[in-house]
Amino acid sequence: MSKLWSSYRYxxxxxxxxxxxxxxxxxxxxxxxxxxxxxxxxxxxxGIVPMSDPYAVLQMVAAGAVVAIDLLLGVAxxxxxxxxxxxxAFCSWVCPINMVTDSASYLRRLLDIDRAQTTKxxxxxxxxxxxxxxxxxxxxxxxxxxxxxxxxxSMMHRGIVFGMGFxxxxxxxxxxxxxxxxxxxxxxxxxxxxxxxxxxxKFSFIRVHHTEEHCTLCMKCKxxxxxxxxxxxxxxxxxxxxxxxxxxxxxxIEVCDDDALRFSxxxxxxxxxxxx
Amino acid sequence: MKKEAMxxxxxxxxxxxxxxxxxxxxxxxxxxxxxGAKASPLILRPPAAxxxxxxxxxxxxCGLCVEACPYDTLMLAKPGDHKPIGTPFFIPRETxxxxxxxxxxxxxxxxxxxxxxxxxxxxxxxxNSADMGLAVIDEHSCIAFWxxxxxxxxxxxxxxxxxxxxxxxxxERTGKHAFLxxxxxxxxxxxxxxxxxxxxTEKPAIFILPREVAMGKAxxxxxxxWDKKDEARLQDAQTIHTTTDVSxxxxxxxxxxxxxxxxxx
Numbered sequence: 001m002s003k004l005w006s007s008y009r010y011x012x013x014x015x016x017x018x019x020x021x022x023x024x025x026x027x028x029x030x031x032x033x034x035x036x037x038x039x040x041x042x043x044x045x046x047g048i049v050p051m052s053d054p055y056a057v058l059q060m061v062a063a064g065a066v067v068a069i070d071l072l073l074g075v076a077x078x079x080x081x082x083x084x085x086x087x088x089a090f091c092s093w094v095c096p097i098n099m100v101t102d103s104a105s106y107l108r109r110l111l112d113i114d115r116a117q118t119t120k121x122x123x124x125x126x127x128x129x130x131x132x133x134x135x136x137x138x139x140x141x142x143x144x145x146x147x148x149x150x151x152x153x154s155m156m157h158r159g160i161v162f163g164m165g166f167x168x169x170x171x172x173x174x175x176x177x178x179x180x181x182x183x184x185x186x187x188x189x190x191x192x193x194x195x196x197x198x199x200x201x202k203f204s205f206i207r208v209h210h211t212e213e214h215c216t217l218c219m220k221c222k223x224x225x226x227x228x229x230x231x232x233x234x235x236x237x238x239x240x241x242x243x244x245x246x247x248x249x250x251x252x253i254e255v256c257d258d259d260a261l262r263f264s265x266x267x268x269x270x271x272x273x274x275x276x
Numbered sequence: 277m278k279k280e281a282m283x284x285x286x287x288x289x290x291x292x293x294x295x296x297x298x299x300x301x302x303x304x305x306x307x308x309x310x311x312g313a314k315a316s317p318l319i320l321r322p323p324a325a326x327x328x329x330x331x332x333x334x335x336x337x338c339g340l341c342v343e344a345c346p347y348d349t350l351m352l353a354k355p356g357d358h359k360p361i362g363t364p365f366f367i368p369r370e371t372x373x374x375x376x377x378x379x380x381x382x383x384x385x386x387x388x389x390x391x392x393x394x395x396x397x398x399x400x401x402x403x404n405s406a407d408m409g410l411a412v413i414d415e416h417s418c419i420a421f422w423x424x425x426x427x428x429x430x431x432x433x434x435x436x437x438x439x440x441x442x443x444x445x446x447x448e449r450t451g452k453h454a455f456l457x458x459x460x461x462x463x464x465x466x467x468x469x470x471x472x473x474x475x476x477t478e479k480p481a482i483f484i485l486p487r488e489v490a491m492g493k494a495x496x497x498x499x500x501x502w503d504k505k506d507e508a509r510l511q512d513a514q515t516i517h518t519t520t521d522v523s524x525x526x527x528x529x530x531x532x533x534x535x536x537x538x539x540x541x
Contacts, residue, residue, distance in 0.1 A: 029343050042338035065333035068388035142310045144332045165354025
C-alpha cells in the first residue's frame with residue numbers, strides 16, 4: 001500500500017487538485033458556492049481574490065481591448081505565482097486537458113504504439129512558440145482573442161462548468177491526436193498556453209533535481225516524462241531540471257526507485273553539488 | 277553542377293522561412309475561421325454590454341455574469357450554438373431578462389465587457405437604461421392587428437405604457453369594433469424580451485433584435501426643425517467648399533462661356 005502511495009503520490013495529488021478545481025467551479029455555477037467562481041479564464045477566489053489567465057489577457061491586449069483593473073490584478077496574481085513558485089505547473093496540476101492527454105499517453109505505452117511509429121515525429125516541440133506568436137498576430141488582425149476562440153482547454157473547462165455542447169469533439173480530437181498521431185502531441189508540441197507557461201515559469205523556484213550518484217540508468221523517468229528533452233542530464237550530471245518546459249508533474253520522481261530525483265528549491269548558486 | 281556544403285546560416289534562414297510559410301498558411305486559415313466564428317449579428321447580450329465589436333475583444337468568457345443571473349437567463353455559447361464561443365447571451369423566448377433592479381450580472385464582470393457606467397443614472401444602477409435590443413412587431417402575425425383582443429406583450433412589458441403602448445383604431449371590417457394595436461417605442465424599450473416571452477402566437481409576433489439590426493438611420497443631414505435640440509445642431513454647422521474645374525468660375529460665367537472646356541474630355 002505504501003509502495004502504491006509512493007509511486008503514485010503526486011499523480012493522485014494532481015488529479016485531486018484538477019478535479020477539486022473543476023468541482024468548485026461547477027458548484028459555483030450549479031449551487032451558488034462562493035469558493036471559486038468563474039472558470040479558468042477568469043475567476044474569483046472566496047469572492048475577493050481575482051485570478052485571470054495571463055495568456056488570454058495578452059491576446060486581448062493584442063486585439064486592442066481596454067483591459068480592466070480587475071483583470072490586470074488577476075493576471076498579477078496568477079503570473080506571479082507561476083513565475084516565482086510553480087513554473088509550468090498549470091499544465092499538469094490545473095489544466096483539465098492534462099487528464100485527457102495523460103490517458104492518451106498511458107494508452108500509448110500500454111498498446112506499444114511508439115515502437116510501431118518509428119518514423120521521425122512530424123513536428124518539433126518548438127511549434128508551440130510559433131503558435132503562441134501567431135495567436136497574437138491573428139488576435140491583432142482580427143480584433144479578438146484568437147486562441148480563446150479555438151482553445152480545447154477552454155472548451156473543456158467551460159463545458160464542464162457551463163454545458164458541453166459539441167465541446168466533447170474537441171476533447172476527443174486531442175485524445176486521438178495524442179494517441180495515434182503524435183506522442184505528447186497537444187501538450188508537448190502544439191498548445192500555445194503550454195508554450196506561454198514554459199516561458200513564464202522558466203525562473204521559478206520549485207525544480208526537480210537529479211542526483212547522478214543514485215541513478216541506475218533504468219530510464220523509467222524518461223519513459224513517463226511528457227517533455228523528456230528536459231531530462232537530458234539523467235545519468236550524466238547532478239543538475240536541476242532548468243528548462244521551463246518541465247511541467248513539475250513529478251511523475252519522474254515517483255517512478256524513480258533509486259531516489260535519484262526529487263523536488264527542491266532552485267539553487268541559484270550553480271556550482272554547488274546537489275542532493276548530498 | 278558543383279555542390280557546395282550549405283552554410284549553417286543559410287540552413288537556419290531557410291528553416292525559418294519554412295516556419296514563416298507554415299505560419300502564414302496557418303494564420304490565414306485561422307483568421308478565416310475566426311471571421312466566420314465571430315459573426316453573429318442577431319445575438320442578444322446581457323445588459324450594459326459594450327458594442328458587439330468591442331464586446332468580443334473585451335469579454336474573457338469567464339461566465340461570472342451567467343453565475344450571477346438569478347433566473348438562469350444568461351448562457352455561455354457552447355460549441356455547436358453557432359454563436360461566438362464562450363460569450364454570454366440570452367434567448368428571450370426561452371427566458372427573458374427579468375430586469376433585476378440591482379443588475380447582479382453587471383458589477384461582477386471583471387473585464388469591463390459589461391460596462392457598469394452605461395447603466396448608471398443619477399449615481400444609481402438603473403436597469404431601465406439598459407439596451408439589450410429592441411422589440412419588433414410583425415403586424416402580419418400579431419393577432420391584435422387582426423382585430424382579436426390581445427395585450428399580452430403590453431401587460432408583460434416591465435415599463436408598461438412607455439416601451440409598449442396600445443393604440444386604438446377603428447376596425448373598418450366590422451364597423452363596430454376597435455383594433456388595440458401594440459406599438460413599441462424605441463427610446464424606452466430595453467430589449468429585455470418579456471414581451472417576446474409572453475407573446476401568445478406560435479412563433480412570437482413580437483421579438484427582440486439587436487438595436488443596430490432593428491433600426492434604420494436617417495443620416496446626419498436630416499434635422500427636425502421643430503425640435504429645438506435637434507435644430508441646435510445647426511448652430512455650429514459649417515459649409516464645405518470644394519473647388520472643381522467646373523466651379524472655379526461663377527456658375528453664370530461658366531454657362532455664358534458656352535460650356536467651353538466642359539466637353540473637352
